[in-house]
Amino acid sequence: MVNNQMNSDNQYYNPITLLNQMTSEPYYFFHFLVFFSYIPVRVSAYQVLSFTSSSHLLHREIQAFFAFSVLTVVKLVKEETWEGFIAETLFFAKIFLVGIASVIDYHLALWYMLAFLVIYISTQQPAYQGLGTSNQLTPLQLEALLTEGNTSRFWLVEFRASSLTTCVRTSRFIPELSITYANKNLSFGIVDLGLFPNVSEKFGISLGSNDKLPMYILFENAVEVTRFPEMDLHAKISNPSITKKLICQHFELDWHLLNYINGK
Template identity: 25%
Template sequence: MLKKQLSELTKPYYWMNILLSISYVVAKKCIPLCTKLFTHRGEEMCQLDSRETEILFFLLIVVMIRSRKTGSVTMVNYLSASFLYTKVANIILWSYSDFRYGIAFLLLCVLVSSILPEPSYRGPEHITYFRNMQTFEEELVRDKRINWLICFYTVWNPSCVNFAPIYAELSSEYNLENLKFGKVDIGRFPDVAQKYRISDSSFSRQLPTVILFKNGKEFERRPCGDARGKLQKFFFSADNVRAAFGLNQLYKECIENPMKKPKQLITTATESAKKTQ
């Protein structure tokens, strides 16, 4: 697992954003660079002053809080969730030193983000993407022998972005004819969110929401409310999803009770008819 994460960090997107995130502190601590950049005030400013220290300390608190809220459970996810806040803090720090530096750093961030977008999952997946509410509900009841695990998400939410590769890997691992995986973008289809009582606001703690449907009806969901109706926090790691929805047991049950194909049904009916004659 660690080897895979370290390999992921070698991608240009990550190391460039790490460099941007630490650029101001490195510039301050590297004496040759500091003397060139910060002597415009008539003195060498190669130490962090109290205001700069406060900004960095506040950044640390924000990153920790936001990363916990987004359920960043791996090093890669933690970094991805923190890049936005660290770059904003660096824009403030560079602007605090010199407004021109702040503008230049902002333009550099825009350039890097356009050239090096965040890497997306490229592995195998078995996911049905539902494009409207009617298709989604028709599929749920079309064949009630099929168990559906559905992820309700939005494209802009960090928790949903972090969970996407995990969900894709789970779909590849557990997909069967009678155990299928689907996704619904409730940002595009708010009527689905309304029906299943999922908030898609910027402050929502329900993104993503994963629901297991059995016999065409909701059987289990995460996150869910407790006995008092208070929403319980849920970290969307692969192991937590397996445990919460009993995927291993469900997969075993689906293997032991496969869906009969039309030919099998015809053969069975023919054999039954012969026995009665």
């Protein structure tokens, strides 16, 4: 199953497929347009600026390039998903582009800031599209699956809102975990609260608190066993960043898999 997961990811993220997907998504396409617009701007600036100003600009560009490269490598190592890595690199790229533009002219920097603001308002980063062996569920489907006796004993369900950055960054966790841990006793599902906001009240999920989404709930025969992040009204610190390792540990997925293998 692990090999199937790796092959699926390689197919989804081979360079040609990845490039086609990113250029077809408005969020990425408009970012590319803004970033590549710097090329004609730079050519024009070279013809207008004095030798001293051009040398100063080139020096700043080299500094920005090396700083961006270092940050990119760090994020590539630290980030657990491609969605998180892309979001972070785009964020730093915006900062460096605005900074370099301000060296040329502050009006240009303001124009780039406005362009990125329009992109932020009009588009959003797409979530991971794969499902693995998990199921995209409607509220009625979820209720039916939990109550019918011929389905899995356990259901691990992710409640997300695809409009939230935190949910986009973790959108591949359940699909990837389902490939490894799904069996006849444990199934995985996804419910998009952006499409079905009324479901949040039924399961005690606050849509007004971004740090509570995504929410993962484990059900056993239609009864909630535990959830992550856990509800703690007296917590004084924010919940830790969600990782696949934390999900595995909290819901004891390895234990469930061993029980299935041992026929329990």
